Structure formats: C-alpha cells, structure tokens
Amino acid sequence: MLSTLYIENIAVIEKTNIDFTKGLNVLTGETGAGKSIIIDSINAVTGHRTSKDIIRTGSDSAFVSATFTNISKEIKEKVLDLGFQVDDDTLILSRELSLNGRNTCRINDRPTTVSTLKEIGIELINIHGQHESLELMSPESHINYIDNFAELSSVIDDYNVSFKELKKLNKLLKENGGDESQRLYEIDLLTFQVDEINNASLTVGEEEELQNEKKLLQNSEKVRQYLDKSKSILSGYNGGNACEMVDEASTNLIKASNFLEEAEDVSNRLSDLSYALQDISAEISDLIDELEFNPSRLEEIEIRLDEIYKLKRKYGNSIEEILEYGEKAQKKLKKLLNYDKDMAEAKEQYEKLYDITLEKAENLTSLRKKAGKEFSHRVEEEMKFLDMPNVRITVSIEQSPLYSKGKDKVEILISANPGETPKPVSKIASGGELSRMMLAIKTVLSESDTIDTLIFDEVDTGISGKASRKVGLKLKEVSKNRQVICVTHQVQIASLADNHNLIRKNVKGERTFTDVTTLDYNGRIEELARIMGGIEITENTKKLAEEMLNNN
Structure with missing residues (x-):
C-alpha cells in the first residue's frame, strides 16, 4: 500500500x-x-x-x-x-x-x-x-471491462498470434496481386540486372587494387629514376659507394679497438649496418628488375575501371553495394519466377489460418457472452445499492470484421427507469449516474484485481x-x-x-x-462541519x- x-x-x-x-x-x-x-x-x-x-x-x-x-x-x-x-x-x-x-x-x-x-x-x-467516467460514453472502451472481468488476457494473446500472422499473409497476397504484364516486365529487368552484375565477376577490393596499379603504371618512369638513384648512392655508380665506405669505417674501428676497447661495440654496429645496406641494395635491384611499363596492361585497367564505374552508376556507390544489390535482385527474381507456386501455397496457408483465427475469435465471443451476463448482473446489484433500484444493465455483443480483439463489437447498455429499453450510456446517463456506474464497475472488477x-x-x-x-459505504466495503x-x-x-x-x-x-x-x-469534526x-x-x-x- x-x-x-x-x-x-x-x-x-x-x-x-x-x-x-x-x-x-x-x-x-x-x-x-x-x-x-x-x-x-x-x-x-x-x-x-x-x-x-x-x-x-x-x-x-x-x-x-x-x-x-x-x-x-x-x-x-x-x-x-x-x-x-x-x-x-x-x-x-x-x-x-x-x-x-x-x-x-x-x-x-x-x-x-x-x-x-x-x-x-x-x-x-x-x-x-x-475522465474514466467519460470513457463510459465511448463504446470502444466497453470491451475492455468485459475482458478484464472474464480475465481473458491470455486467450486474447493466443488469438493475436494467429491474427497477426493472418495479417502478414493478407498483406503478402495483396502486394503480389499485380497484373501479369507488370510481373513479366520486372522479370526481364531483374534478369538483365542479375546477369550484368554476375558477368562482371566483381570482387571486393578490386577497384582499389586496380587504381593503385594504374597509378604505378602511369608513373613507372619516375619510379625507375628514383630507384636507380637510390641504387647508385648505395652501390657507387655515382663516384662513391655507401656500402664500401661503411665497411671501411667498421674495419678502422676494429683496428682502433686494439687500443680503445669502446670502439669495438661501435665497429660491430657499423658492421651490422653494412650488411643491412647490402641487403637493401639487393632489394632495390629486385624492384628495378620487376618494374616494367606495359601499355596494354594500362589499357586493360582503364577498360575494367570504366566497367566498374558504369555498374556503380546503376547499382551502388561501391563494389560492396553493387554485389548487395545483385543479391537482392536475385532473391526478388526467384520470388517472381516462383510466383504461381508461392501464391498458391500462401492462399492455402491463409485459408487454413483464417479458419483457425475465426475459431479462436468465436471462442472469445462465447466467453464474452457468458461473462457479459454475469457482469451485467453484478454491476446491476452494485448500482441498486448505490441508490439506483430500477437500473438494468445489458451487454450488447455484435459481430464485426476480425481485428486485434476478435470479431466482437461490445457495448454496455443501461436503463435507469422502469419500462425503458436499455440504451447506449452516452444517450441517457447523467453525470451522477455515470459516476455511480463507474464505481459499480470498479467494484466488480476489483474482485479480480491484484492492485x-x-x-x-x-x-x-x-x-x-x-x-x-x-x-461512501461502497468505498468503505472495497477498502476492507x-x-x-x-x-x-x-x-x-x-x-x-x-x-x-x-x-x-x-x-x-x-x-x-x-x-x-x-x-x-x-x-475531523471541524472539517465535516x-x-x-x-x-x-x-x-x-x-x-x-x-x-x-x-x-x-
């Protein structure tokens, strides 16, 4: 509390x-x-x-x-x-x-x-x-009172599982109910798109590799010049030999170490550097040997990049997006090609599920009708106690198309005077009658309420x-x-x-x-007075x- x-x-x-x-x-x-x-x-x-x-x-x-x-x-x-x-x-x-x-x-x-x-x-x-008393004026809320009274939440949840699936199937059938010419047009278009993407044999990262190779081919002469110059500096083609000079410096340091012990460590480090420079020089030679300018290869790359560019204009901003588009188009094409078979299966599934959903809805109707009679009687008794001795309450249940709560249109009808036919609450109930009716309903519902x-x-x-x-007495009773x-x-x-x-x-x-x-x-005496x-x-x-x- x-x-x-x-x-x-x-x-x-x-x-x-x-x-x-x-x-x-x-x-x-x-x-x-x-x-x-x-x-x-x-x-x-x-x-x-x-x-x-x-x-x-x-x-x-x-x-x-x-x-x-x-x-x-x-x-x-x-x-x-x-x-x-x-x-x-x-x-x-x-x-x-x-x-x-x-x-x-x-x-x-x-x-x-x-x-x-x-x-x-x-x-x-x-x-x-x-405001809740005013809700009684809205028939759409009345079904909730009956459902709460009958504790139908689990039954409604079970019904909704079928109803939601039925809605999905219905949507599928409507969306795929277009004319045959439109379907054939889409098949032709998707077939062309899928073939175009598949025939291109694209691979992720291909465009970047081609761009890099193109850049190298376009600048191969400059690259060769840079490599040759680096080789010359190391190997002595330009009047000096970096490798031999480092080796000579190391030899002189070895001699010095006979008299200065600390020189030996420096000599060893220079010796290691000499070996490393020789390896680097050899690697530069390999790069020079591998480097070649092939005009036909550059042309091949240009053609391939142009093909990728055209596909990007149609299907996406990258090869990944193009391939993703192709996968989706392939799935849609398969769906269209299997249209007759899929639609036949969907219709059959829809009809079976409709029967199941309708049966669950009819079960809800049966439970509501049974609960409605008891609910009416209980609310009448409460309202009679609340100084409305001639009141009559009726729960009207009419059929409606299937929706999230079943197939029932529920409305609570009231007659406050003898000889009067029960009518909608909104047409005859006064403010005081609404308040007492709402209290009566709350009292009846509170018996199954855990709040x-x-x-x-x-x-x-x-x-x-x-x-x-x-x-007051009714509130006192509820408060027990x-x-x-x-x-x-x-x-x-x-x-x-x-x-x-x-x-x-x-x-x-x-x-x-x-x-x-x-x-x-x-x-309390002062306030009551x-x-x-x-x-x-x-x-x-x-x-x-x-x-x-x-x-x-």
Missing part, C-alpha cells in the same frame, strides 16, 4: 508530506486548494506523462517520492526481475522534474527510466478520475444526499480488502474515512502555499458532524 507521499515544488505545494493508512483514506478541502495536485503528483511518480508546467513558479525543479510498504509477492518478484533490490517489503519510487526537460527517476534509490516507473506503477496503483491501492478522484460528482452515503484513497466534497463519504487528510491553501505575502494535514478527532455548513460553522453543525462521525 501507499504509506507516504512526499511532494516538493509541485504547483502551489512548496513542500508537504502525506501519510496514508490501510482502509479508506479521504482528502478534502475547499475548491482550488490543490486536491488535484495530489493526484497529479501520484501520476508523476508512477511514470505517467507529466508537463514541466506543474513545477512551482520560481523553482528550477520539482520532486515527488512515494513509499509503498507491505508490497505483494508478485510486485516484489517483478521489481527483482527488473534488477532492483527490495528490503523489508518496502518500495520507494521517486521522480525529479526539471525546467530543462530532464527527468531523474529512481527505484529504491537506484536510477531508472520513466517507462520502468510506469511499468511498476500500474501494478501498484489504479487511479479512477472523472493494492485504488484512488478515486471526485467519484461523487453529480451525487448528493442518500446516494453519496451509499457511495485493499487501500482506498478518495478525493471528495461529500460529508457522507468523508465521515466514513479511516484516515482523513485536509488540503488547505494559504496566501503569504504574494505567494500561495498549500499544505496537507492529517486530522485528529476534533479536526465546514463541508456541511459552508462559510459559517455553527455549534449545531458541529454537533451534527460529531454525531455523524460517531455513528460511523
């Missing part, structure tokens, strides 16, 4: 710490005090999309942390699988928002990403706000009097098995709380500050508030 929420520099909240308990927790306060900021902060720390606009004016960043205690075994295993440590079944999520757009997220003080926060957050908290914390943001919209009392946090304006709901937090706005100087206080017994009495709180209002609190 959510034990502590710490908020810093979010909107009008400079800094506050909110403690929650088991059971029913309520948040009350005057309109504009900042109740919605609490929900925004919880959304932020559980990885939902958040704007930097919520950062308090004058601050560079905002920070939220949420401490969860007694987390379930499933949550603990998920956190461990994601690579985070869990001590004492406690989990701390935190997120810092900056004006520069950066997000710093942590799980148990270890860095993480926003998406990982969300992945864990959706397992910890389920938030029901006014420990449910948050209801102004679920009492459009409800008052006896109905709001029933809503999980933690419930509720933002409310109704005294009938607030009086049932196990833990009551007051959100209060203050103005100091020219700045607005919001703080959150956990109320004691007397504080304020909700009932408005601006002026009388002793009678306080007595009524105390009586209501004691009765609960």
Whole structure:
C-alpha cells in the first residue's frame, strides 16, 4: 500500500508530506486548494506523462517520492526481475522534474527510466478520475471491462498470434496481386540486372587494387629514376659507394679497438649496418628488375575501371553495394519466377489460418457472452445499492470484421427507469449516474484485481444526499480488502474515512502555499462541519458532524 507521499515544488505545494493508512483514506478541502495536485503528483511518480508546467513558479525543479510498504509477492518478484533490490517489503519510487526537460527517476534509490516507473506503477496503483467516467460514453472502451472481468488476457494473446500472422499473409497476397504484364516486365529487368552484375565477376577490393596499379603504371618512369638513384648512392655508380665506405669505417674501428676497447661495440654496429645496406641494395635491384611499363596492361585497367564505374552508376556507390544489390535482385527474381507456386501455397496457408483465427475469435465471443451476463448482473446489484433500484444493465455483443480483439463489437447498455429499453450510456446517463456506474464497475472488477491501492478522484460528482452515503459505504466495503484513497466534497463519504487528510491553501505575502494535514478527532469534526455548513460553522453543525462521525 501507499504509506507516504512526499511532494516538493509541485504547483502551489512548496513542500508537504502525506501519510496514508490501510482502509479508506479521504482528502478534502475547499475548491482550488490543490486536491488535484495530489493526484497529479501520484501520476508523476508512477511514470505517467507529466508537463514541466506543474513545477512551482520560481523553482528550477520539482520532486515527488512515494513509499509503498507491505508490497505483494508478485510486485516484489517483478521489481527483482527488473534488477532492483527490495528490503523489508518496502518500495520507494521517486521522480525529479526539471525546467530543462530532464527527468531523474529512481527505484529504491537506484536510477531508472520513466517507462520502468510506469511499468511498476500500474501494478501498484489504479487511479479512477472523472475522465474514466467519460470513457463510459465511448463504446470502444466497453470491451475492455468485459475482458478484464472474464480475465481473458491470455486467450486474447493466443488469438493475436494467429491474427497477426493472418495479417502478414493478407498483406503478402495483396502486394503480389499485380497484373501479369507488370510481373513479366520486372522479370526481364531483374534478369538483365542479375546477369550484368554476375558477368562482371566483381570482387571486393578490386577497384582499389586496380587504381593503385594504374597509378604505378602511369608513373613507372619516375619510379625507375628514383630507384636507380637510390641504387647508385648505395652501390657507387655515382663516384662513391655507401656500402664500401661503411665497411671501411667498421674495419678502422676494429683496428682502433686494439687500443680503445669502446670502439669495438661501435665497429660491430657499423658492421651490422653494412650488411643491412647490402641487403637493401639487393632489394632495390629486385624492384628495378620487376618494374616494367606495359601499355596494354594500362589499357586493360582503364577498360575494367570504366566497367566498374558504369555498374556503380546503376547499382551502388561501391563494389560492396553493387554485389548487395545483385543479391537482392536475385532473391526478388526467384520470388517472381516462383510466383504461381508461392501464391498458391500462401492462399492455402491463409485459408487454413483464417479458419483457425475465426475459431479462436468465436471462442472469445462465447466467453464474452457468458461473462457479459454475469457482469451485467453484478454491476446491476452494485448500482441498486448505490441508490439506483430500477437500473438494468445489458451487454450488447455484435459481430464485426476480425481485428486485434476478435470479431466482437461490445457495448454496455443501461436503463435507469422502469419500462425503458436499455440504451447506449452516452444517450441517457447523467453525470451522477455515470459516476455511480463507474464505481459499480470498479467494484466488480476489483474482485479480480491484484492492485493494492485504488484512488478515486471526485467519484461523487453529480451525487448528493442518500446516494453519496451509499457511495461512501461502497468505498468503505472495497477498502476492507485493499487501500482506498478518495478525493471528495461529500460529508457522507468523508465521515466514513479511516484516515482523513485536509488540503488547505494559504496566501503569504504574494505567494500561495498549500499544505496537507492529517486530522485528529476534533479536526475531523471541524472539517465535516465546514463541508456541511459552508462559510459559517455553527455549534449545531458541529454537533451534527460529531454525531455523524460517531455513528460511523
């Protein structure tokens, strides 16, 4: 459950710490005090999309942390699988928002990403706000309620494996359904391209080798001159002989070593150099012998390079790209040549897979129809308790073309008055009826839901009097098995709380500050009296508030 929420520099909240308990927790306060900021902060720390606009004016960043205690075994295993440590079944999520757009997220003080926060957050908290009541107005969302109630996720996943493969085959058949003349044209073109590339017998690195050889042939006379000059310097063709001079110097040093011992080492080094120079001279001679200018070879290279250049203009910027193009063209050509056989096999495979997919979709329909009846009955019972005694709920399931959820178009229909035929929610439900219907659905779904914390943001919209009392009792009932946090304006709901937090706005100087206080017994009486009495709180209002609190 959510034990502590710490908020810093979010909107009008400079800094506050909110403690929650088991059971029913309520948040009350005057309109504009900042109740919605609490929900925004919880959304932020559980990885939902958040704007930097919520950062308090004058601050560079905002920070939220949420401490969860007694987390379930499933949550603990998920956190461990994601690579985070869990001590004492406690989990701390935190997120810092900056004006520069950066997000710093942590799980148990270890860095993480926003998406990982969300992945864990959706397992910890389920938030029901006014926008979810509006979702009831959209029939497209209704199928999710039935599927969640019937716990069909694994069945839908299995169906989707077949459906996705069916879509691929359908796409293949459509893409290859062109006219015969176009296919023959492509075969001729690809055959020419493949033959042209194959006949060229290209090898990777060939162009660079040819360019180097061409460069050498074009400059062979210069190279010969340089080699001859180097040979002359070493071998003495030009009035001196470097090899003999080094050898003579070494001999004289040997003689000197008879009287100067250190000269022997220098002599040995010169002797080694003499041998090396002789080897180098021989190698230069070999290079001269190998060097030849062959005009016909240069012409061959020019022709080959021109051929490569033309292929590059057509098929790629390098030999590697040309060969890659050839491989792809070869595969496409093979596919076109085997078109009739491949299409026949694809059609046969499509028909078989269609039957399998349709059978899985029909199984989903059967499961939904069965679940729909039970769902309708359960939601009706909950709504009757919530002061709608004549309500009738029907789940309409009509057939549609195959799609990612099967072949069903699902819509929840409602009749709030005797004698009226159930109709779409969007046509007849009032705001108060929507709120109660959503609470009823949430209550029914919560029985199969493993999430420990449910948050209801102004679920009492459009409800008052006896109905709001029933809503409070239902929230109290749900809170027996999980933690419930509720933002409310109704005294009938607030009086049932196990833990009551007051959100209060203050103005100091020219700045607005919001703080959150956990109320004691007397504080609760004052707040319940304020909700009932408005601006002026009388002793009678306080007595009524105390009586209501004691009765609960």
